[in-house]
Amino acid sequence: MLNFDPKTGAPVFGGPVALNVGGKLYSTTLETLTKYPDSMLGAMFNGLRPPARADGGGRFFIDRDGKTFRHVLNFLRLGRLDLPEGYRELALLRREADFYQIRPLLEEIRQREEEARCQRERNAILHADVDRQGRLLHFTLKKGPQSYDLCTCHIQIYTANLFCTDASFLRLLRARLACGTPGSEEEEEEDADDQEENGGEDHHLRLEWAPQPPDLPQVEYRKHRFQRLRVVPEGQELTSAGAFLEEVLKTALRQGFRIESIFPDPEDILNSRSLRFVRH
Template sequence: MLNLNSPDSNSNSNSLQDPVSLNVGGEIYTTTLDTLTRCRDSMLGAMFTGQVPALRDKRGNVFIDRDGKVFRHILNYLRSSSLDLPDGFAELALLRREADFFQIRPLLEEIRRSEASAPLSLRGGPLGAMLMVDVDCKVRVLHFNLRRGPENYELRTCSVRVFAVDLFCTWRAFLALLCERFSYRTPQGPAAPRPCDPRQNRLKLEWVPRPDELPQDQYDKQRYRGLTVSDPEGAQAHADDAAAAALRSPCEITDMQRFVEELLTASLAEGFKVDSVTPDPADILHCTSLRLVKC
């Protein structure tokens, strides 16, 4: 169980001693306070100088609910002030997202330079790459108690739609782009989807839009989460335009047709062409399965 550090548990940075153990999304790292506070104006700098309260897991590790595997590269950058990525690294977009969350500005600049100088941009990619998509929607009946008073509860019933998407793509970098474009909406804030197994090039999404008749606390109690879509490239190009940025704020995906539309927008922009649609090629937005090939 995770617990917020309380005053009794000496949660401020002065109580931390080297080495510091972190649990980042289930991955355990050991480092020093000097490394973690190398960028004082970053989120990590704020956490480990006592400006932001921290969570701890049951073993006492400082817990951060972010992508644990990608954090390795963030930590290495803080140690050496150099962005050294393995050959064939295909998660640069995810790394940029994490660096932005932690607000490590020098690292963000390094990532942008790497993206600009990459010999093979995302819009290149392998010809013949295949994207296969299966979509599903199930309706579930949910019963819950609505509190009317201290000892007065009313039994309510509502239906929720559970959307599920299974994507397989032979071009792994495109799945990374989708993980940046789509986000889960959770009580803790936006959360990036994660591939089930990066080696299998597969990404599964499941989300439940909240119906109006379901109170937010009951929705959260069921551990449901919504799905939003954004345009990272558009937001990047107009970062200084507050009005334009507001228009590009993440939009809720409330039906499967909107998801398919956004998926087509992303895939067609990267050179994919629709190869087959089931059940009706003339009604692609209501498909149950879809195959695209990069030309």
């Protein structure tokens, strides 16, 4: 059975200290349990707190998670946190460390959680699809006061859809690419505002643009609300799917991504319709 000093109330041990933590049995030393005197265990086994009640076998009983206490006890023994590979219960371990008020253990757990968060953010998938559709436009061209010609021209409309598990990459790409109608600063500013509103943790980005054909008057181009796609701040206009994918490729490689797949022709990146990247 457990014995206590009648003057101080501190437990008196003649050998190993037997613990029952949530039904799991442990055996350790008083020196290990009191390694951090300002912790709950230190206070408990220094007699500064009412001693834990005993179970039927005379062991100190602590009503906490018994399985997790293994890591708490090993930290007290070793002075470092050794966890099995792939350990996924840091949140539970943090709650237990907080209950026992072992501050060095809490600090190491917080560092592990921050490292895990950074690793999750680094691990990412990026997928980019580009589609092109041709459209025949009919418009009238004024030749004189009462003279009009019926004209036609072809325009290529590009639609890009991107998905990335790292939302910060898409924010970077939004800042790098700008859609707008030539000669309309107001519309470009509105487009930038829309991109800002749709930012945050959005993992999708959709862009639609149509390069202006030389034979299409600007007034007709603006009337149909077509937009061009430019690289900021250089101002370079992207006039094809290949130019767009090249910009995505350069930005992705700078951010640590690598190409995983190319469709339809793995040997022809810039004439592809779909690129998939990964980052580890």
